[in-house]
Amino acid sequence: MSIELRPSPHLHSGRDVPTIMRHVVYALFPVCAFSIWQYGLSALALIVTVTLSCLAAERIANRMSGTVNTLSDWSATITGVLLALTLPPAFPLWMGAVAGFAAIWLGKSLFGGLGHNPFNPALVGRAFVQAAFPTAITTWAPAFAPQRFSEFIPSSLTLPFMVPNDISAWVAANMVDGFTGATPLARWKFEHFVYPVEDMITGAASASSGETSALLLLVCGLYLIARKFMDWRIPVAVVGSAMIMAWGFQLYDAETYPPMHLALLSGGLMLGALFMATDMATSPVTPMGVWVYGALIGVLTILIRYFGGLTEGVMYAILVGNAAAPLIDKYLQPKVFGARKK
């Protein structure tokens, strides 16, 4: 009979990385389902294409670097699903595949894989295609089009390396009341139109595939928080600081700046705050650092939206937050028990 020798502790909580990542994927299922219900076949095809391209990119990177197969840790799946949810539903599938490869290769594999990446890979992928395909990424399709389950939005099926197919004829044929082809943030920026709150909560406004329903995102995020798979402080800090900023601007000049609900419920703020800013690998670890990081993202989001050339600011705000995370950690180390005050 043999004796095992190992150093203490001899117990473990039983949690592991794949479990955490798998639950994030579970939490994104309802968001995907809602997106498919809104946008039909095109949304489904986009989510599948982007996720598969992420998995393929990860596997190829594994082969090339000679490391173990890391598909089983589910992190590439999260990247794929999240990336698909940040893209417009009518985004050409081949561009989605490019985004997937860019996300994994440029955002993660180059740095050494999961845990070593400084930026959220899904956002790296999105930033790549935003620069590469500026028109396609701002072409919005109407939700709840009558033909959505029987035919693709024409632009989805664009041939690789071709300019996206024109969707205006399809939009005209599938006319939905009130559809203008612009997001609530863009409509405020260019027309000063205030979207009704209920549309933004329930997902009737046009937007990227996963960011339409603030309410659904919140429920899915609460699941992860309840199961302790997500740090609740980050979304609270992001949304809280964005809210204070938006409220301040609204008080200062309600003519120029949009009402607070528009800032909170529109665009990717909820998706970003709950599912991207909370990416463990790219957020700080220290208790104070987490608050500072979240607040930085919230403030930057509003500043970019109100004063930048873009209508949407969450993506760059989070990327800047990611870049600042190591610095934040360095200067906000936790207070050591019994430390002497200087």
Added chain:
Amino acid sequence: MDVIVEEILVKGKGGREKGNPPGREGRAEGAGWTSPFSLLSSLFSKKDFARGIHPASYKGGLDQPIRRMPFPRKLVLPLAQHIGKPATPLVAVGQEVLRGQPIASANGPLSVPIHAPADGVVEAIALQPSARGAWTESIVLRVFEASVQEMGWSQPLDIDALDHAQLIAAIQASGLVGLGGAAFPSHAKFDVPAQHSVHTLIVNGCECEPYLTCDYKLMREWPQDLIAGTRIAMRASGAQRAVIGVEDNKLDALEAIRPHLPADGSITLQAVATKYPQGAEKMLIKSLLGLDVPAGGLPVQLGIVVNNVGTLALLGRLLPQGQGLIERVVTLAGPGIKRPGDYWIPLGTTLRSILDWAGNPECGEREVILGGPMMGQAASSLDIPVTKGTSGILVFDKRMLEPITQHSWACIHCSECVNACPMGLNPSQLGMLAGKLEFDEMAQQYHLGDCFECGCCTYVCPSHIPLVQQFRAAKAFLRERKPL
């Protein structure tokens, strides 16, 4: 007392005056003016420290009394069972000894004697395996078959008649050490250096390690000895009051002690949050008194001495009889144990003889742990004996070992370790530095020296990174390099 310590005492809850012992007196000073929040905060304030973890308790057989098992044929008594210099043998090979007779004497002030745990004959004084290494000098005793489990050696003492020096000497003669696991000689702890004065004795009844129940059973079965030992310890250390802190999952132990408390109120009971590592000295002082022991400092700087309940129960039991420490309560538990429970086990009993009787032979590949599962050491051989610091013997089978033998991932910065570390360190950062062998930076920038190796970080790490193990290696490296 240093300036810093006084500062801490003054700054503590309620802004006490200098020299006034913290705690009840300090809190009572607000009499006459009740804060509107005091009622609210008393509802929510729990005697607790920050962070820590909540592992499953795995404590079983709580209703069973402490039992005995058959006497072993052979006892192996290492001369170094305590922190400090090894004891000096008093017996020769072939000599017959009585149960309770001193067989090795203390070698200097930081050392304690060893007593024979059974009637027998000294078979050898030789190098034997022990928990401290493969070859440690030990007295090997062959136990007479007719040996009874009654004490054959005793020199009753009138404790009240002893002066302080005599009391310390009597405690040293009993061979008592900290039974919680550290095995620091008790008399040396009570003999407070002249520059410090002790006002509070903390009696540690937390037993926060999973599986272990020996302290709980002692509190329940031997409360009068515990109180007697606490009073001796208060006299020896000069403390005016004692607080017995017990985790709130063992409230029946508190109730067992309560009827034996002295009427003068000098000994009080306090329930604290059930959490690991509540039984760590610094954490318990924080929970009970709200005081932070300065980093790198000792509780005695704050006027506090901490002792384990097991140590004090045996002090109260042994000292009036003038007997030595020859046996202790050990928890046997884990899937590889057929007869789990708490047992009075003579010191020197080898793991092999215990497992022959209590072990489960079908267990197969296994790990034998001395102490608790969080901080206990794995035994390298079954010939290792139970010594004064052995609080538990756990036998884990393959199923228990699996989660920690799996693959490990890179750190994903989940911050679970930062939120678990009771010392407020950043294990994630320390682990990354350890991976790069940046030991100096770990010590200078990230307070490696404050880590007391409780293992919370490794326990929670979802990447299965052996964090505390790396920190131990880093500390050992820095320690060994220092003299050069």
